[in-house]
Amino acid sequence: MTAIQGARERARREVTAAIKEEARRRLAAEGAAKLSLRAVARELGMVSSALYRYFPSRDDLLTALIVDAYDAVGEAAEAALTAVPDDAPPADRWTAVCLAVRAWALAHPHEYALIHGTPVPGYAAPRDTVGPGTRVPLALAAVAQRARLSGLLGEPAGDPPPGPVRAEAEELAAEHAPGLPGPVMAALVASWAQLIGLVGFEVFGQFNGVVVAARTEFFTHTVRRMAGDVGLR
Amino acid sequence: MTAIQGARERARREVTAAIKEEARRRLAAEGAAKLSLRAVARELGMVSSALYRYFPSRDDLLTALIVDAYDAVGEAAEAALTAVPDDAPPADRWTAVCLAVRAWALAHPHEYALIHGTPVPGYAAPRDTVGPGTRVPLALAAVAQRARLSGLLGEPAGDPPPGPVRAEAEELAAEHAPGLPGPVMAALVASWAQLIGLVGFEVFGQFNGVVVAARTEFFTHTVRRMAGDVGLR
DNA sequence: CAATAATGAGAGCAGTGCTCTTGTTCTTCT
DNA sequence: AGAAGAACAAGAGCACTGCTCTCATTATTG
Structure with a gap:
């Protein structure tokens, strides 16, 4: 059960981590004010709307x-x-x-x-x-x-x-x-x-x-x- | 000379002051992150592009x-x-x-x-x-x-x-x-x-x-x- | 296997900073 | 006084943003 169910859950965890990682990178590069969800998504090869499955808003990403x-x-x-x-x-x-x-x-x-x-x-x-x-x-x-x-x-x-x-x-x-x-x-x-x-x-x-x-x-x-x-x- | 020349210069000073005043108002209301040039201009009854005659950029307004x-x-x-x-x-x-x-x-x-x-x-x-x-x-x-x-x-x-x-x-x-x-x-x-x-x-x-x-x-x-x-x- | 939930893709909306062009008004110089 | 020049306002437009929809696809569950 943990294996099959874990497949998606693990994927989710990995994507979430990747988003935060990329966000941190862009944060270090340009500062919080210019941190853009779209740019993060773009860099990760995903479309911006998909990112909202992981963080309900930009502010929630920042909070994380x-x-x-x-x-x-x-x-x-x-x-x-x-x-x-x-x-x-x-x-x-x-x-x-x-x-x-x-x-x-x-x-x-x-x-x-x-x-x-x-x-x-x-x-x-x-x-x-x-x-x-x-x-x-x-x-x-x-x-x-x-x-x-x-x-x-x-x-x-x-x-x-x-x-x-x-x-x-x-x-x-x-x-x-x-x-x-x-x-x-x-x-x-x-x-x-x-x-x-x-x-x-x-x-x-x-x-x-x-x-x-x-x-x-x-x-x-x-x-x-x-x-x-x-x-x- | 000061009178005639002063007319425009005084107008400029007044508009500049009005912009900063309104910007401060919006700053107090919503914070620096959400301070928008367009909103300031709108509130002042002017078009956004006109504002650029007074401040070359949003950051310059903030600096002021x-x-x-x-x-x-x-x-x-x-x-x-x-x-x-x-x-x-x-x-x-x-x-x-x-x-x-x-x-x-x-x-x-x-x-x-x-x-x-x-x-x-x-x-x-x-x-x-x-x-x-x-x-x-x-x-x-x-x-x-x-x-x-x-x-x-x-x-x-x-x-x-x-x-x-x-x-x-x-x-x-x-x-x-x-x-x-x-x-x-x-x-x-x-x-x-x-x-x-x-x-x-x-x-x-x-x-x-x-x-x-x-x-x-x-x-x-x-x-x-x-x-x-x-x-x- | 069928129903359900999670995910991704795309279009679209309202808003942003900023630039460029066009007409108008004020200022200055001759 | 009249012409040349600068300052200005307005509008259209570009590229970008956060965010919300809808629709198809995939994985999980009964």
Whole structure:
């Protein structure tokens, strides 16, 4: 049954994968704005209407690419985390994750733009993207959690967060990063957004004429300062 | 001469302004991706080809909107800076600038997306946008400069930057923010990118389900920590 | 083997950016 | 003042897009 039924299903999977692959190629070549279903179909030797059997609309194709991209950065971040020993200095582990995100982004700028640039289709990010979108921040949180177990997690720099922020951070920690104190969780969320801002500036060329020569050093240095800022020793 | 010649020139200015105005309206309504020259022309009661007398292409229209948006955020930041007294605590002045940027972004999400989202046209941001794009970071730098004159500028948190970063930061400071030490300048650039990341997360809905209730408090708190991080007392 | 569902092909619709040509109006120079 | 020139608006048209139909073909199921 799986064999016979699998024939069509496998074909479907293969065609779906081929479409995404070609779409990614064209994405890398011309950007999301100019990604055209017809061009993808043409390149694949199929007619454009056939493509709608696999993706109900252009935006759905884009959403699929977004999900894949989230998974890819997330995997890169997690791989970087497992590549560095558990008992390494937390700041090193933190830096490794950040560098992995940056490296992936620089290697796949258009895909990175897809997930952390302007939401292309309508305006709000589709719901399917919230799950895979958490892998990077969870990797960052994992560093803090491990540091805490080793007694290498201190207080975040600066004033403690005001009540409401602390309360919400504690809720968030309870759900996604058990054990982490509220202030650390708040600092962590902020660091996540800051990391994305930092990477985005580099990928989207906003640092052109500002940081030109020592980009990797600048990034590493900044990200290390962030580690200390969160409370990692 | 100015009167007669001015007739056409003024008409041109007015039509140009009307086009941009209508384009901004449609931008706010449907986003940059769906901004159509024909729709703008239609709404203005003119034929689409006539619009090309004013903007050589759709991308040029977008670029014009980008420049305007940069100026608008920049002005908001500068206005916020002049609204708070010169001798106020530097951290307060810093926070005021950051809050102004955030407020503008939340009020004009699509325009903000235009300047800090994916570069829509090709991939690199047009050259005309580098000038107006510096007003926000310069406002941040101004806070640090004023703090230095009052003796309220300390060392940035964390390790000092490595040689190349410090050198490049000093060059940058010499050109754009005379008097600022290299480490502060490096921290400043990082903070700028981090601020944009933070605002972008909120505007683009990436904080949905993460930071939900105490957004303003969270932002203010984070931005205050950043001020201390840069060295502002 | 017959009924059913999935797939592909093609035509077609409404919309897009952009170009070219044609007539008209304003500006400038003699 | 009148002629030459530029700026402009309008329309037709091209190549392209996303998407929806209809119709034939194929594979899967009863």
